[in-house]
Amino acid sequence: MQSVNTPNVTRTTCPYCGVGCGVAASVTAAGTVLTGDKLHPANFGHLCSKGAALAETLDHDGRLLHPLANGQRVSWDEALDQVAHGFGKVIAEHGPDAVAFYVSGQLLTEDYYVANKLMKGFIGSANIDTNSRLCMSSAVVAHKRAFGADVVPVCYEDIEAADLVVITGSNYAWAHPVLYQRLAAAKKARPDMRVVVIDPRRTPTCDIADLHLAIAPGSDACLFNGLLNFIRREDALDLAYVETHVEGFAAAFEAARAAGSIPKVAQVCGIPEAEVSEFFRLFARTERAVTIFSQGINQSSSGVDKGNAIINVHLATGRIGHPGMGPFSVTGQPNAMGGREVGGLANQLAAHLDFSDAASIELVARFWNAPRIAQAPGLKAVDLFQAIASGKIKAVWIMGTNPAVSMPDADRVRAALLDCELVVVSDCVQHTDTTACADILLPAAGWGEKDGTVTNSERRISRQRSLLAMAGEARPDWWIITQVAQRMGFADAFPYTRPAQIFREHASLSSFENSGTRAFDISALAELDDAEYDALQPVQWPVNRQAPQGTPRLFDDGHFYTPSGRARMVAVAPRLPAVAADKDFPLVLNTGRIRDQWHTMTRTGKVPRLNAQEAEPFVQMHASDAHVYQLQHGGLARLTSRNGAMLARVQVSEDQRPGSVFVPMHWNDAYARSARVDALVAPITDPISGQPESKHTPVRVEPYRPAWQGFVLSRTRLDFMDASYCACTQGAGHWRHELAGDGMPEEWRDWAQAALEDSGEWLEYRDVSMGRYRAASLRDGKLEAVFFIAADQRLPEREWLGTLFGKEQLESGEVAGLLAARPPNGPADVGRNVCACFNVGEKTILNAIHKKELNSIEAVGACLKAGTGCGSCVPEIRRILDRA
Numbered sequence: 064m065q066s067v068n069t070p071n072v073t074r075t076t077c078p079y080c081g082v083g084c085g086v087a088a089s090v091t092a093a094g095t096v097l098t099g100d101k102l103h104p105a106n107f108g109h110l111c112s113k114g115a116a117l118a119e120t121l122d123h124d125g126r127l128l129h130p131l132a133n134g135q136r137v138s139w140d141e142a143l144d145q146v147a148h149g150f151g152k153v154i155a156e157h158g159p160d161a162v163a164f165y166v167s168g169q170l171l172t173e174d175y176y177v178a179n180k181l182m183k184g185f186i187g188s189a190n191i192d193t194n195s196r197l198c199m200s201s202a203v204v205a206h207k208r209a210f211g212a213d214v215v216p217v218c219y220e221d222i223e224a225a226d227l228v229v230i231t232g233s234n235y236a237w238a239h240p241v242l243y244q245r246l247a248a249a250k251k252a253r254p255d256m257r258v259v260v261i262d263p264r265r266t267p268t269c270d271i272a273d274l275h276l277a278i279a280p281g282s283d284a285c286l287f288n289g290l291l292n293f294i295r296r297e298d299a300l301d302l303a304y305v306e307t308h309v310e311g312f313a314a315a316f317e318a319a320r321a322a323g324s325i326p327k328v329a330q331v332c333g334i335p336e337a338e339v340s341e342f343f344r345l346f347a348r349t350e351r352a353v354t355i356f357s358q359g360i361n362q363s364s365s366g367v368d369k370g371n372a373i374i375n376v377h378l379a380t381g382r383i384g385h386p387g388m389g390p391f392s393v394t395g396q397p398n399a400m401g402g403r404e405v406g407g408l409a410n411q412l413a414a415h416l417d418f419s420d421a422a423s424i425e426l427v428a429r430f431w432n433a434p435r436i437a438q439a440p441g442l443k444a445v446d447l448f449q450a451i452a453s454g455k456i457k458a459v460w461i462m463g464t465n466p467a468v469s470m471p472d473a474d475r476v477r478a479a480l481l482d483c484e485l486v487v488v489s490d491c492v493q494h495t496d497t498t499a500c501a502d503i504l505l506p507a508a509g510w511g512e513k514d515g516t517v518t519n520s521e522r523r524i525s526r527q528r529s530l531l532a533m534a535g536e537a538r539p540d541w542w543i544i545t546q547v548a549q550r551m552g553f554a555d556a557f558p559y560t561r562p563a564q565i566f567r568e569h570a571s572l573s574s575f576e577n578s579g580t581r582a583f584d585i586s587a588l589a590e591l592d593d594a595e596y597d598a599l600q601p602v603q604w605p606v607n608r609q610a611p612q613g614t615p616r617l618f619d620d621g622h623f624y625t626p627s628g629r630a631r632m633v634a635v636a637p638r639l640p641a642v643a644a645d646k647d648f649p650l651v652l653n654t655g656r657i658r659d660q661w662h663t664m665t666r667t668g669k670v671p672r673l674n675a676q677e678a679e680p681f682v683q684m685h686a687s688d689a690h691v692y693q694l695q696h697g698g699l700a701r702l703t704s705r706n707g708a709m710l711a712r713v714q715v716s717e718d719q720r721p722g723s724v725f726v727p728m729h730w731n732d733a734y735a736r737s738a739r740v741d742a743l744v745a746p747i748t749d750p751i752s753g754q755p756e757s758k759h760t761p762v763r764v765e766p767y768r769p770a771w772q773g774f775v776l777s778r779t780r781l782d783f784m785d786a787s788y789c790a791c792t793q794g795a796g797h798w799r800h801e802l803a804g805d806g807m808p809e810e811w812r813d814w815a816q817a818a819l820e821d822s823g824e825w826l827e828y829r830d831v832s833m834g835r836y837r838a839a840s841l842r843d844g845k846l847e848a849v850f851f852i853a854a855d856q857r858l859p860e861r862e863w864l865g866t867l868f869g870k871e872q873l874e875s876g877e878v879a880g881l882l883a884a885r886p887p888n889g890p891a892d893v894g895r896n897v898c899a900c901f902n903v904g905e906k907t908i909l910n911a912i913h914k915k916e917l918n919s920i921e922a923v924g925a926c927l928k929a930g931t932g933c934g935s936c937v938p939e940i941r942r943i944l945d946r947a
């Protein structure tokens with residue numbers, strides 16, 4: 064039996080990715096100390112760079128601390144009345160479908176349950192959708208089509224037990240780092256294990272790959288159909304399994320036949336025949352195979368079919384339901400899975416019931432005692448924001464998500480919000496691109512302050528527990544929604560005073576009239592008293608009378624949740640991305656994540672050591688494309704699509720496939736100017752799931768040649784309204800501004816001094832012929848700011864200058880070196896930060912490799928400590944070693 068919380072240590076769960084790592088927290092007068100929870104079965108004590116930096120996100124800097132209405136501070140009573148009244152008025156005048164909620168996989172299950180119950184059961188519209196629409200909705204449909212229920216059949220141990228792990232459309236090393244490390248450790252222990260990565264780009268995940276298939280963007284379904292065809296031709300099917308447990312196989316095989324043989328697959332996927340053949344043979348002969356898939360599959364106009372093409376090969380070979388095998392759709396957000404349990408998507412109802420039959424609707428209505436339950440699915444995210452734009456929806460409440468940044472066609476989404484009659488936003492952070500559009504802002508309690516449950520990628524329910532007092536007047540989301548529900552006249556159905564009550568109701572609904580036909584059954588948790596809920600240990604659903612300790616793996620008996628009890632193979636006709644590149648928009652824009660930022664940066668953007676990985680929005684492209692489009696590594700580029708434009712720094716990289724460019728999704732107006740990549744992404748969706756095609760937008764990339772470029776480091780954040788390009792990041796003790804502009808100020812000194820309140824002691828250097836201006840402001844020997852301006856991007860390194868903000872007083876040698884950006888004795892240019900735990904730069908690592916003849920990860924670790932903390936940077940260190 065695992066120990067529960069001790070008086071000094073609170074065990075909780077990381078609020079970032081769907082791995083769902085356990086965190087052990089001790090709060091003392093000196094501060095909060097967080098470590099990986101050694102007892103948590105997701106991570107056994109490990110944390111990645113983001114989880115390890117959680118304590119640095121907990122201060123109240125930037126937090127939304129009070130309710131605001133039209134920018135004015137109001138009491139909670141006033142704010143809640145205004146929300147209830149505002150929604151009530153629109154409903155009375157225009158009906159329930161004129162209002163909407165847009166919620167998030169980062170809400171806790173209890174928050175999510177209450178929001179869904181209010182909208183679908185009591186307001187009587189199903190216009191509640193979630194950012195999971197942009198994330199998991201294609202996988203949900205693929206699961207339902209294949210298994211009759213939205214079920215992830217595998218568990219984390221299966222990845223370790225597999226002999227072959229196929230990773231497609233997932234940058235596992237960066238997006239699910241602790242699971243990746245578990246896989247890397249398993250491969251090290253069993254070197255015969257094979258890993259295949261399928262991704263148009265070479266990512267850090269390829270570090271442990273035996274084979275990397277850099278396929279043409281969007282060609283996965285053709286590859287997996289080809290594999291199915293190959294399996295059948297090579298007699299690698301599990302015929303007995305297919306005949307007893309699977310239906311639809313004839314049509315699926317027939318459809319797969321069109322994929323043709325290996326040469327044809329290789330041609331469509333744009334990779335060598337030998338690679339296709341190696342992958343097919345490996346898969347055909349390896350019984351224990353797991354296929355991990357994520358956004359490279361889901362975020363597609365044919366994401367559902369791609370998911371089914373993957374599941375098909377597992378069903379055809381009977382590789383499901385047993386240790387070390389199965390299709391594994393990994394969830395992104397900490398509670399993406401919990402949101403699916405409560406039915407947060409507009410087409411779901413609750414507890415894995417949906418609108419497809421009257422009996423389900425009636426069942427939920429009875430359980431909730433809901434007078435006017437919605438009768439049909441509501442609008443999916445893209446349609447929902449279009450309905451806001453057209454004025455059909457007049458009031459929207461956004462909780463725990465930042466759609467002005469993360470929705471496709473983000474400029475239009477933002478315009479729709481600015482025009483909408485009533486926009487309510489619940490967030491923990493005051494200034495985001497979405498809070499800027501709000502009429503009413505409600506301060507939500509943040510991680511460390513709230514209590515509830517989340518469910519991770521392997522269906523494991525874990526508690527998030529509060530450790531800290533709530534910031535300012537912040538309140539938990541479930542409380543806010545409950546208060547509004549009560550004010551809208553639904554007090555009887557919303558009597559909640561604590562999350563445990565909500566959880567019990569949710570658990571009871573999961574077993575209500577559930578005679579084994581619904582996979583989601585957590586009836587064993589329906590009777591937990593408050594103390595047992597507080598002490599709840601991580602457990603995988605289903606958890607009921609038959610499986611009181613939970614269920615690691617499903618379908619071991621070959622029984623599925625379809626009417627016939629058989630799994631379904633689905634006939635898939637592969638489709639390439641909806642819009643192909645053409646002569647006006649010749650490159651395909653791929654978007655995704657970097658290791659150290661979380662989505663729109665509202666929390667990770669506060670942490671200097673996480674900002675050190677990348678300080679600016681960037682576009683990565685192959686050298687051949689850079690050549691054709693006259694772009695330079697380190698220069699600026701303007702990216703344009705049919706929907707919008709942005710600016711980014713060019714990174715030339717051999718990791719990119721020619722014809723395809725990669726831009727991270729993270730940057731936004733709160734941290735930059737003209738850097739929201741979703742302004743470019745077209746709002747094209749999968750016809751069944753409604754999930755947007757966020758990975759394949761045709762774009763044009765051109766050099767952006769400003770009149771000047773520069774950077775400013777300063778103790779506080781400064782405004783440079785006249786700069787056309789501005790990316791700000793928080794470093795240790797300072798802000799870093801990367802700038803460029805079209806118009807030249809008349810006098811650089813005036814320009815620089817105008818940015819500061821007090822210009823202090825002013826040092827200056829200028830070289831008019833080179834277009835250079837450099838200045839520093841000091842006060843009593845303490846550095847306040849430095850300004851470096853040039854005619855192009857040839858500017859000195861920022862790292863050493865950044866360290867000077869940690870000093871109370873500069874030494875004379877340092878002052879002398881300031882405007883040369885060079886330390887008094889020798890070079891201290893450590894290069895881009897690689898190891899976020901110990902702050903070790905790329906150049907430091909390279910130097911040590913050369914000087915000390917280091918030739919392994921272990922040797923680098925022993926010498927510099929780099930890579931010995933959370934381990935998230937090990938793939939990069941290996942690549943630096945390879946290069947050296």
Ligand SMILES: Nc1nc2c(c(=O)[nH]1)N[C@H]1C(S)=C(S)[C@@H](COP(=O)(O)OP(=O)(O)OC[C@H]3O[C@@H](n4cnc5c(=O)[nH]c(N)nc54)[C@H](O)[C@@H]3O)O[C@H]1N2
Nearest residue numbers: 232233234238280281357358359395396655656658661662
């Ligand atoms: N550091 C970090 N980790 C995160 C998050 C974060 O913001 N930051 N967010 C979390 C969330 S919500 C999610 S959903 C997950 C997402 O996790 P992932 O899906 O792993 O992350 P992405 O970077 O969006 O995209 C994955 C990969 O898909 C590839 N890809 C693009 N097109 C194709 C294609 O046509 N075929 C194939 N096979 N691959 C393609 C991209 O090149 C990219 O490497 O990450 C979670 N973890």
Ligand SMILES: Nc1nc2c(c(=O)[nH]1)N[C@H]1C(S)=C(S)[C@@H](COP(=O)(O)OP(=O)(O)OC[C@H]3O[C@@H](n4cnc5c(=O)[nH]c(N)nc54)[C@H](O)[C@@H]3O)O[C@H]1N2
Nearest residue numbers: 197198463464465469489490491492507654662663665757
């Ligand atoms: N181009 C492109 N676009 C994408 C993607 C992509 O790969 N490419 N990925 C998509 C995917 S998979 C996802 S999941 C989305 C993510 O996109 P978003 O959900 O928009 O991103 P986040 O920054 O996580 O937004 C969460 C917000 O909730 C706030 N918050 C945090 N905790 C709480 C809380 O407890 N309560 C409340 N009320 N608020 C809280 C945060 O401060 C933040 O403002 O982006 C999608 N958009």
Ligand code: SF4
Nearest residue numbers: 077079080084111114
């Ligand atoms: S892998 Fe990292 S971000 Fe994901 S849950 Fe674990 S510590 Fe948090």
Ligand SMILES: [Mo]
Nearest residue numbers: 197198395396
């Ligand atoms: Mo996601």
